[in-house]
Amino acid sequence: MKSYIKLAFAFAFCVLNAQCQSTNDTAKKSGVNKEKSKPNFIVIYTDDHGYSDLSIQGIKNDVKTPNIDNLARNGVRMESGYSTAPQCVPSRGGILTGRFQSRFGLELNGDSLEGFDAETTIADRLKSAGYATGMAGKWHLGPGNQITKHGFDHVFYKNSAQPGVANFNFEGKSIPLAAGTTKMYHLDACSKAATTFIEMHKDKPFFFYLAYRAPHVPLDATQKYLDRFPGKMPERRRQALAMLSAVDDGVGEIMKTLDENNLTDNTVIFIIGDNGAPLKITKEDKPGGGPGWDGSLNDPLNGEKGTLIEGGIRTPFVVYWKDKLVKGTYKHPVSSMDFAATAVELAGLSTDDKLDGVNLIPFLNGEKLGAPHDKLCWRWGGQSAIRKGEWKFLKGDDREYLFNLDEDIEEKNDLLAKHPEIVKELKKELLAWSNGLTPTGFSKGEMSKNANAYFDYYLDGKLNKKIKVGKK
Template sequence: MHGRDRSTKFVKFFLLGLWGGFLVLPSFLHAADKPNVIVIFTDDHGYADLSCQGMVEDIRTPNIDKLAKGGVRMTSGYVTAPQCVPSRGGLLTGKYQNRFGLEANKLPLDGFDQEQTLADRLKEADYATGMIGKWHLGPSAYIVRHGFDDVFYQDGSWANFDVEGNDVPPGRKKPTLYHIDAGSQAACAFIDRHHEEPFFLYLAYRAPHVPLDATQKYLKRFPGEMPERRRKALAMISAVDDGVGQILASLQQYEIEENTLIFFIGDNGAPLKIHKEDAPGGGPGWDGSLNTPMNGEKGMLTEGGIRVPFVVYWKGTIPAGQVYEHPVISLDVAATAVSSAGLPEDSELDGVNLLPYLKGENKAAPHDHLVWRWVAQSAIRQGKWKYLQGGERDYLFDLSVDPEETKNLIGEQPELAGQLRDLLKEETQRFDPPGLATDEMSQVWELYFDFYLDGKPAPPLKPQTRVRRRNKQ
C-alpha cells in the first residue's frame, strides 16, 4: 500500500472515531450534568434536635452537622403541614397538598393518587428512583405506582430489593433488622445499585416518631439522668445520624459526593402533648423530641408545628458554612430537583428552585410569602410578619424579634393583619375545598391555643396517664 493510501485510510478512521466520540460524548456529559438527589425525611423531629441548631446540649448529630457545615442550615425551614400525611404529600408532589384535597391524616388519597410525584418527574430525565422507610400515603404495594422503582418499605416488610442490593420478588418480607438500621443499609444498597447513573432516593426514617423503640446500641450513648422518653428520642435520632454517615461514606466510595444534592428535613414538629409527660413505655404521647425555642407542637400552625430541621448540601456547588435566614419550604425540594435535572420549568409546582439563592447568585428572598391551611387553622408568613388564624381566634407576630410567638400584635397592627388575612384568603381559593378552614376547631386544638398562645394554664393530666410528670426542659 502506498503511503498516501495509508494516510488517507488513517484520516478516515480518525474522523470516524472522532464522529463516534461526538455521538457518545453528549450522552455522557448530559448524564454527568444531572445530580443525584437524596431527600432524607425524619418523623416528628423537633426544631431543637440537631446539635448544629445550638438549642439543647444533650443531642449529638455529628454527621448531620457535617452536612450543615458543608452546606446550608436553614433557620426558617418549613413544611406544608403539622402532620405526617399532608406534609409528605406536599413534599413528594411539590404542590400544596390542599390543592388536591389532602388536608389531613385519615382522609381519602384519591387526589394524591392522581398527582405526578417528584419520582415520576425525575424518571422522565432517566433517573433511577428509590423509596425507603415510612410511606403513609397508601398501601405499601402501591408505592411503585408513584414513580418509585426500588422500594424498601419501613424495615423491609414490603420490598423488591434487599439490604445486599439484590432484586427480590416484590411483596411482604420478614424484617430482620432494627428499622432505622435497615433503612440506612437499604439506602447504601440503593447507591451501590445505581451509582453509575443519576438517581433519586427518598429516605423516610420513622424516627423519632412513637413507638420509641431504640436499641441498646444507641440508648447507651445517652447515660445519666433524663426523662426516658427523651433518652429514647435521642437514641433514635443518633441511629438516623449514623445512617447519614453511612450514606456519605457510600457517596465518597463511588466518588459521587460532589454530584449529589442532599436535603435533610423533618416532616413536622414534635408532639409534646403540652405536658411532655414521661409516660412509661414508648407508645402514644410525647415522642421525646423538643421544638425549643419554637412555640407549640405537632398539630398546630405555630412555629413549633411547622418550622423544622432543614439542611441542604451539595459539595462543590453550594458554598459551605451558610446559615440561611430567609423562609424556605419543603415544596422547594421538587422545584430545585427538577431544575437541577435539566427538566423544563413547570408552573404547576408551588416551590422555588433554591440553587440561585444558595449559591449567592440571587440575594433576594426566594418567596414573597408562604401559606398554610390545616383543617381549622390557616396562616401566612410574609417577610417578618406572620398572621395565624384558628377558629375564631387570630394573631399577628413579628418573627424577626419574636420567633417564639409570645406577643400578639394584632391590636397594634389591625390594618396589616387585615391585609395579610386578605392575601391568605385569596391564596386559599386555589385549595380544594377553597377557604380558610375545612372544619371547626377540635377540643384538643382549642386547648393547645389556650396554653401556647393565650397564656392559660395547662389542662390537668388525665389520672390514668399521670405516672411521671413532665420534663422541665
Template structure:
C-alpha cells in the same frame, strides 16, 4: 378497510420506535457528559426543631454527621414543612405543590388526588434518574410505591414485615412483603448505601424517610447507651433514635465520598412536622402514642398546630463545591422548594402551576440576593397561617394572632390590636391564596377539642387541661394489685407505687427469680418492651410457650442484657415464634428489680399491657 387499519398501526409502531430511539439517544448524550447532581432527601418524622446539635438549642442531642452537612453547606434557620402532620406534609414534599390543592388536607384524607399527581420521582425517572424510596411512605400501600416513580422500594419503618423489591444489599427481588433483618433505621441506611454502590455511575434520587423519632419508640440498646444521663425515658429514646438516623447520614455520606460523589450530590435534611408534646410531655412507659421525646424549643406549640412549633422544622442543605460552606440562611424556605430546585437542576420540564416552590440554589450559591419567597402560606383543617417577611398571621377557628417573628419567634406577644392594618393586609393575601385550594377558603373544618386545648395553653396562656384519668399518677394507698396476676418462682414479688418489685428470697442471694403469666393468646412473632431498673447487671431472660408446646423449650428463650442502674431503662426484644403464645416467663438478675411496664405487641391484634 383492514389493510388501511394495518397500515396506520404499522406507521404508529414505527413512529413510537423512532420516538423511543430519540429519547434513548437523548439520555445517552446527557449521560455522556451528565453534570446534573444526584439528589438525596433525608426526611425525619415528628422531629422537633431543637433536636439537631447544630441548632445550638440543647446540649443533650448529638448529631455530628448532620452537623457536618450544615458545616459544609447551609443551616436554614427558618425552614418549614407544608403541614403540622405526616400525610399532608409528605404529599406536598413529593409532588412539589401545596397538598390542599389536590385534596390531601390532613391524615385520613382521600389519596385519590395524590395518586393523580406527578411526583418528583416520576419527573426524575422520566429524565433518566434511578429513583429509590426507603422507610416510611404513609401515602398508600407499600407495594404500590413503584406506581409513583420509585424504581426501588425498601419500605421498612418498624420491626414488622414490610414491602420491598430490593434486599438489604441493594440487589433486586420480586416486590413483596418481607421480614426485617435489622433495626429499621439501620436497615434503611444500609439499603440506601448499597443503592449508591450499585448506581455510582448513574444519576440517582434517594428518598430516605426515617420513621424517627415517631412512636413507637424502639431504639436498640447500643443507641440508648449513648445517652446515660438522667432524663425522661422518652427523651432518651428520642435521642437514641435520632442518633441512629445520624449514623445513617454518616454511612450514606461516607459511601458518596468513597465513590467521589460528594460534590456531585445535593442533600436535603428536613423534618416532616414538629414534635408531639401532648402539652404534658408525659413520660409514659412504653413507646405508644403521646410525647415522642423530641422537643421544639424555643418554638411555641407542637404537632397539630400552625404555630411555629408545629411546622418550623430542622432543615439543612448541602452541595459542596456549589453551595458555600458554613452558611446560616435566615430567609423562610419551604419543603415545597425541594421539587422546584430538583426539577430545574435535573432539566425536567414542568408547566406553570405544576410546582409551587422556588429553585433555592441561586439564593444559596450567591447568584441571587434577598428572600426566595414573598410569603409562605398554610391551611390545615380549621387553621391557616401566612408568613410575610418577619410578620406572621395565624388563625385557628375564630381566633386570630399576629406575631413579629424577628423579635418574637416564640409567639408570645399577639400584636393584632397594635397593628390591625398589617393583619388586614396579611388576611387578604392569605384569603386570595386559600381561594386556590380544594375546597377554597381559610378553613376546611371546625377546630377539634385537642386543637382548642392547644391554642388555649400555648397561645392564650391558660392552664393545661388535666390529664385523663388513665394517666393520673397512682397513689400508694391504691395498689394496682398487678402481682396477683403473676406467679413468682425463686423470689418474692409485691406491688409498689412505682411498679412490680421482684427480689431474691434472701438479701444478697444468688438466685435469679422469674415471674410467669399464663392465659395469653398472642399471634407471633411478638415484640416485647419493658421499662425497668435493677440493682444488678445481668440478663433479662424472656421465655415462651406456644399453643403447640407442652412445656417451655430451651430454644424458646431470648436474653437481653441490662445494666445496674437507679434510672429507668427500656429493653426491647422480639419473640421469634409464628404460633400463638399462651405462656411467658421473665427471669430477672440477682438483686432487686423494679418493673414499671411490660407491653407485648403481637403480629396482629392489639398490644397487651401486662404491667402498667
C-alpha cells in the same frame, strides 16, 4: 494500476470508518458525560422531629448528631425551614409533589388519597429525566405495594419490626416486589438500603427518598443507641435521642458511600423534618414507647405537632452540596416544597408553574439576593396561617393572632390590635391564596378538640387549667 486503486480505496474506507467510529464514540461519551453531569438527589425526611434536635442548632446539649452537623456546617442550615403541614400524611404529599397538598384534597390524615394518586411526583419527574429512583422507610400515602406507581422503581418500605415490602436486597439485586425485608433494626435497615441503592446506581444520576420513622412513636431504639445517652433524663427523651443517633449514623454511612464512589461533589442533599414534635402539652414520660410525647423538643418555638404555631411546622432543615453553596445559616423562610422545584431545574427539566416551590440553589450560592418567597401560606383543618417577611398571621376558627417572628420567635406577644392594617392585608392575601385549595376558604371544617386545647394553652395563656389532649 488496478491493484493500486483497490488498495487506495480500501485505505480511504478504513480512514473514513475510523473517523465515523470516533465520531460515534465521542457522541456516546458526550451523552454519558451529559447524564453524569446531572446532580444526584437525596432527601432525608425525619418524622416528628422537633426544631431543637440537631446539635448544630445550638439549643440543647444532650442531642448528638455529628454527621448531620457536618453537612450543616459545610452547607446551609435553614433558620426558618418549614413543612407544609403539622401532620405526617399531608406533609409527605407536599414534599413528594412539590405542591401544597390541599390543592389536591390531601389536607389531613384520613383524607382521600385519590388526589395524591393522580399527581405527578418528583420521582415521576426525575425518572422521565433518566434518573434511577428509590425510597426507603415510611410511606404513609397508601399501601406499600403501590409505591412503584408513584415513580419509585426501587422500594424498601420498612418503618418498624414488621416485615415491610421491598423489590431489591442488600446484595444490590432487583427482586420481585414482596413482603419480607430483614430483621435488622428498621432505622439501620433503611440506612443500608440507601447505601445499597447508591452502589447499584453510581454510574447514572439517581434520586433517593429516605424517610426514617424517627423519632416518631413507637419509641424503639436498640441498646446500641440507648447506651450513648446515659444519665438521668426522661426515658422518652433518651429514646428520641437514641433514634436520632441511629439516623445520624445512617447519614454518616451515606456520606462514606458517596465519598468512596466519588459522588459527593455531584450530590445534593436535603434533610428536613415532616413536622414538629408532639409534646402533648405536658411532655409526660409515660412508660413504654407508645402514643404520647415522642421525646423530641421544639424549643424555643411555641406550640407542637397538630398546630400551625411555629412548633408544629418549623423543623430542622439542612441543604448540602459540596463547595457549591455559601456556608452558614440562611435567614429567609423556605419550604419543603422547594426541594421539587430545585430538583426539576437542576435536572434540566422544564419548569412547571404547578409547582409551589422555588429553586433554592441560586439563593444559597449567592447568585440571587433577597427572599425566595414573597410569602408562605398554610391551611390545616380549622387553622390557617401566612408568613410574609417578619410577620405571621395565624387563624384558628374565630381566633386570630399576629406575631413579629423576627422579634418574637416564641409567638408570645400578639400584635393583632396594634397593627390592624397589617392584619387586613395578610388576611386578604391568605384568603386569595386559599381560593386555589380544595375546598376554598380559611378552613376545612372546625378545629379539633385537641387543636382548641393547644390554642388555649400555647396562645391564650390558660396555663392554670388542667388541659388534656387525646392520643391523635
